[in-house]
Amino acid sequence: MPRRRLPEWFLLLLPAIIVIAAVVLIPLIFSLYSSFTPYKLTRPSTLWKWIGTYNYEKILTDAKFWAAFGRTVLFLTIALNVEMLLGLGIALLVNKVTWGQRTLRTVLMFPMMFSPILVGFQFKFIFNDNIGLVNNVLQSMGFNVALPWLVDGKLAMFSIAFAEIWMSTSVFAILILAGLFAMPRDPLEAAKVDGCTPWQSFRHISLPFLMPFIYIAMTIRSLDVARAYDIVQIMTGGGPARRTELLWTLMSRTGYVDARMGLANAMGYVSILLSIFFTVYFFRKLSAARAEIGMGG
Amino acid sequence: MTEVTLSNVVKKYGAHQAVHGIDLDIADGEFVVLVGPSGCGKSTTLRMIAGLEDITGGEVSIGGRVVNDLPPRERNISMVFQNYALYPHMTVRENLGFSLHIAKQEPAQIKTAVDQAAGILGLDELMDRKPAELSGGQRQRVAMGRAIVRSPDVFLFDEPLSNLDAKLRTQMRAEIKKLHQKIGNTIIYVTHDQVEAMTLADRIVLMRDGHIVQVGTPLELFNTPVDTFVATFIGSPPMNLVDGTVRGGNIQLTDGQSLPVPVGARGLVREGQDVQFGFRADNLMPLGHAVDEVGEIHQVDLTITLTEPLGTETILFTTFGGIEVQAKMFNPRPVRPGEQMTFRLVLDKCHVFDAASGTAIRS
Numbered sequence: 001m002p003r004r005r006l007p008e009w010f011l012l013l014l015p016a017i018i019v020i021a022a023v024v025l026i027p028l029i030f031s032l033y034s035s036f037t038p039y040k041l042t043r044p045s046t047l048w049k050w051i052g053t054y055n056y057e058k059i060l061t062d063a064k065f066w067a068a069f070g071r072t073v074l075f076l077t078i079a080l081n082v083e084m085l086l087g088l089g090i091a092l093l094v095n096k097v098t099w100g101q102r103t104l105r106t107v108l109m110f111p112m113m114f115s116p117i118l119v120g121f122q123f124k125f126i127f128n129d130n131i132g133l134v135n136n137v138l139q140s141m142g143f144n145v146a147l148p149w150l151v152d153g154k155l156a157m158f159s160i161a162f163a164e165i166w167m168s169t170s171v172f173a174i175l176i177l178a179g180l181f182a183m184p185r186d187p188l189e190a191a192k193v194d195g196c197t198p199w200q201s202f203r204h205i206s207l208p209f210l211m212p213f214i215y216i217a218m219t220i221r222s223l224d225v226a227r228a229y230d231i232v233q234i235m236t237g238g239g240p241a242r243r244t245e246l247l248w249t250l251m252s253r254t255g256y257v258d259a260r261m262g263l264a265n266a267m268g269y270v271s272i273l274l275s276i277f278f279t280v281y282f283f284r285k286l287s288a289a290r291a292e293i294g295m296g297g
Numbered sequence: 298m299t300e301v302t303l304s305n306v307v308k309k310y311g312a313h314q315a316v317h318g319i320d321l322d323i324a325d326g327e328f329v330v331l332v333g334p335s336g337c338g339k340s341t342t343l344r345m346i347a348g349l350e351d352i353t354g355g356e357v358s359i360g361g362r363v364v365n366d367l368p369p370r371e372r373n374i375s376m377v378f379q380n381y382a383l384y385p386h387m388t389v390r391e392n393l394g395f396s397l398h399i400a401k402q403e404p405a406q407i408k409t410a411v412d413q414a415a416g417i418l419g420l421d422e423l424m425d426r427k428p429a430e431l432s433g434g435q436r437q438r439v440a441m442g443r444a445i446v447r448s449p450d451v452f453l454f455d456e457p458l459s460n461l462d463a464k465l466r467t468q469m470r471a472e473i474k475k476l477h478q479k480i481g482n483t484i485i486y487v488t489h490d491q492v493e494a495m496t497l498a499d500r501i502v503l504m505r506d507g508h509i510v511q512v513g514t515p516l517e518l519f520n521t522p523v524d525t526f527v528a529t530f531i532g533s534p535p536m537n538l539v540d541g542t543v544r545g546g547n548i549q550l551t552d553g554q555s556l557p558v559p560v561g562a563r564g565l566v567r568e569g570q571d572v573q574f575g576f577r578a579d580n581l582m583p584l585g586h587a588v589d590e591v592g593e594i595h596q597v598d599l600t601i602t603l604t605e606p607l608g609t610e611t612i613l614f615t616t617f618g619g620i621e622v623q624a625k626m627f628n629p630r631p632v633r634p635g636e637q638m639t640f641r642l643v644l645d646k647c648h649v650f651d652a653a654s655g656t657a658i659r660s
Contacts, residue, residue: 186382189349194396194447195370204395208386293386 031265039262041255046262055266064242065267068250072274075157075246076225079164080218086165087172087217088210092202094173095180105177108170116167120234123163124150127235153243156236160244163231168224172217179213180206211289215282222278226271247271299325299360299450299483301346307354308341308507315341317507318355323500328477328484332494333504334530340455342504343487347376347453360450375444376453379460381436383428389415389439390424396447414442417479418472434465441476454486458493470496491531495519503527525655528575528648537581538573539618540652548574548649550618556595556642562649562658571652578612580643581624588627592645599624601636615640 039047126133127149149159191201229248238249255264301323308316316338323329331339344350348369364372397407418438458466494501495515503510511523522528528536541548543566547555603614611629649658
């Protein structure tokens with residue numbers, strides 16, 4: 001009796017399947033499973049205790065979690081919109097530059113080249129209330145204040161958003177600039193002849209053309225910001241007293257500091273919904289904007 | 298009344314001069330075509346009239362008003378672009394009404410104007426489509442409709458037909474001409490195609506290297522070209538130009554044969570002057586297949602090298618005066634290459650150009 005052989009296609013795919021299973025599938029299933037257990041890193045045996053949806057119920061009624069959730073959404077909304085407006089402005093200005101534009105474009109990308117950790121440290125120093133640049137400048141200008149940039153809840157959120165915007169505005173600028181380069185010139189000239197002022201040309205002709213590019217940038221950045229962790233962790237660590245706690249700082253605190261990995265994993269699954277929501281939302285907008293300018297769905 | 302006047306208009310791009318001080322008066326309601334090879338400055342001139350290019354020197358006035366420093370929107374012009382330049386995110390209706398919408402007209406008024414333009418151009422069926430869903434000819438029509446809706450003083454066309462296939466081009470050409478007859482506005486039209494220029498224009502402005510070479514009606518340019526450039530640019534096939542020298546009152550061609558100096562140039566050529574002898578294919582016809590033979594005739598036997606039958610006529614290629622020339626056979630019969638035929642050249646319709654300067658020698 002001949003030995004049963006595995007089909008060839010399966011054999012050929014096997015290495016890929018093994019790798020994907022090892023690095024993606026098994027951790028995913030494991031984390032999903034552990035979110036239904038009271039798994040604590042310090043007591044491994046808790047992994048085998050099934051508690052059903054207890055973790056999820058706990059999260060849904062947890063004010064701290066919802067505060068972090070809301071703060072993340074707020075942070076995301078503000079950061080994305082400010083970055084979009086600044087990026088649009090920068091792109092429009094750079095598009096007007098005729099000399100040295102290449103260099104300028106490269107310079108624009110510098111902030112993206114830094115590790116977010118370093119950006120965090122840099123702004124932690126800049127906003128430090130004793131030795132920081134900002135307070136020093138304020139004082140040397142005659143304001144006798146030492147603003148607690150990273151201590152006061154609102155100011156700390158502002159500082160973090162500032163760092164985030166400093167680092168990532170260029171993503172919008174570069175993508176919108178690409179849109180401006182791809183834009184046909186003729187309709188703009190037609191608009192001029194048709195009686196448009198520069199503002200009307202921008203509002204009615206350029207902007208509709210740029211919207212798909214803006215939504216692509218929005219989609220990418222919404223995923224980025226929704227998992228914001230590094231800058232926050234460095235600058236405030238989610239503190240003081242959880243005033244700048246975002247979803248991922250809360251999760252890492254729960255998982256690694258408190259060692260309650262089961263609960264942290266449950267939080268992760270809930271907050272993934274947020275990312276999915278934003279992705280779907282912006283993709284819808286993107287298709288609509290593409291259809292609008294006749295690029296098809 | 299909307300005349301357009303250009304006086305000594307100059308355009309420079311840095312050190313490069315694209316337009317060298319041109320003067321042009323365009324009457325109200327006139328259809329003027331700027332024509333010339335690419336890079337001759339015709340589009341630049343049009344764009345200066347439109348206000349899309351700065352005017353380096355000189356003056357452009359529309360309806361008696363100097364517009365040099367006015368933005369396009371204050372010149373009351375419409376322009377049709379080569380690539381149609383429709384607004385891709387707007388429907389045909391929105392494209393047509395956009396300029397009126399910008400001008401803050403009443404919606405009812407906009408609708409009337411848009412419907413009227415759509416009616417003129419037969420766009421009624423397409424009103425809710427977007428440009429991407431239209432064919433080239435339809436887009437061109439929308440672009441024209443957009444120009445009409447504003448009821449401007451002057452229409453500017455920048456090579457509007459060059460992206461269309463040959464058949465559609467002929468059709469749209471007729472439509473543009475009908476449109477002009479219907480609305481009667483001043484039109485300035487740029488093209489590199491001499492057929493378009495001939496068929497459309499009240500007056501043709503032929504340009505080369507940023508200069509105007511000749512201005513006149515299509516027939517003036519065809520019948521009395523000022524130089525060899527005009528002679529070869531206007532008319533299809535282009536005018537045959539044969540080198541020769543004036544000897545004893547005749548023109549001696551390089552192959553030794555001698556022709557009488559055509560009537561128009563008689564007494565104006567010097568003995569020993571190097572000239573170019575020009576004639577159109579229509580004026581060199583095989584015996585028995587000729588039309589319009591009036592005046593002095595020069596008869597010559599030539600060998601056919603190539604034929605291009607076109608139906609009502611056949612273009613014959615032959616060697617005359619040492620170079621390949623084209624002749625025309627009316628009421629054609631089949632002709633084989635290598636066949637020898639007797640040709641009759643209508644001397645009264647021939648041209649003489651000075652060989653050195655290329656200018657026509659004509660009283």
